[in-house]
Amino acid sequence: MANTLFSFGLGVGTRNAAGDWLEVYFPQPQLNPKNCLCETLSTVLDYTAGNLAIDLDQAQLSALESALNDKQCHHQASLVASFKNSKQSIVAVLLASDEKPSSVPEAYLKLHLLSHRLVKPHQINLNGLFGALPNVAWTNQGAVDLNELPQRQLDARLQGELLEVMSVDKFPKMTNYVVPAGVRIAHTARVRLGAYLGNGTTIMHEGFVNFNAGTEGPGMIEGRISAGVFVGAGSDLGGGCSTMGTLSGGNNVIISIGDECLIGANAGVGIPLGDRCTIEAGLYVTAGSVVTVLDENGEAVDTVKARELAGKSDLLFRRNSQTGALEVRTNKSAIELNEELHANN
16 A cells, blocks of 8 residues: 555444444544654555455554554554544544545544534535435434434433533534634534634634635634635625525536625625625625726726636625615726726627
């Protein structure tokens, strides 16, 4: 085996009664792990190639710890030692390459890579993720298979307890798996595992961040960051605003928000924005929206579809209160913007 891996994770997780994985927690997921770890995994686990999720028993954990200590990989040996004598199932996930996840442990490792800030949204292959993840009841006793939920609820009641179901979803909340440094999250249920939250990010109570989406940080998020959307540094999303993800009408266009942008309260965006752009409160800009381009005197110089403005910086989108027309002004000369648009045709 080549002494390299794309990613590695040692995890502890939950299975249903049939032995199927429901979820996996990876305390220290790794991207491009060191050669000493790769060589040890190859020897102890008889790993040769491919993307695999390998169930580990106590004997294998002991052998892995000893071999890592022999190679002076003491930090990794210490991690392995912490898994010994676990009452839960242990799994090692070895990814030789960045392929679409084919199992629950592989899918959870990739979601951890995102939330641990080891990769950014769209930097890893998440194709087929939904198919790999089961729908799970997330309870105060952990993940529960939906077919087993009624019996678990009855068992709890018979013991004078309550099995509280917080959500039924394919994704758990991120903070039960990782809390990135330098962030504030007012309502933790509104950030899914697989979100990327950069340092300095604040998610207020009505803010929401989906998987494979997030913020460069710093930023104030009081609106929705849909799947696939990445928000640049210093940008704020006002209360109740939304960003159109690829799963909610954005098709194959990746929606992104540049640096130092402001999406006003109850506004929305369905095109990528460059830096220093503003969408006024209550205005939803979609790719097909007809936009009137104004010059520095407020005079109309062109009419374009919003998609033609995708990725451009220094734009202010507003609704004309008298005519109802959607208008755009720029900190640059609007004439220059007009010439640029027609040059790209």
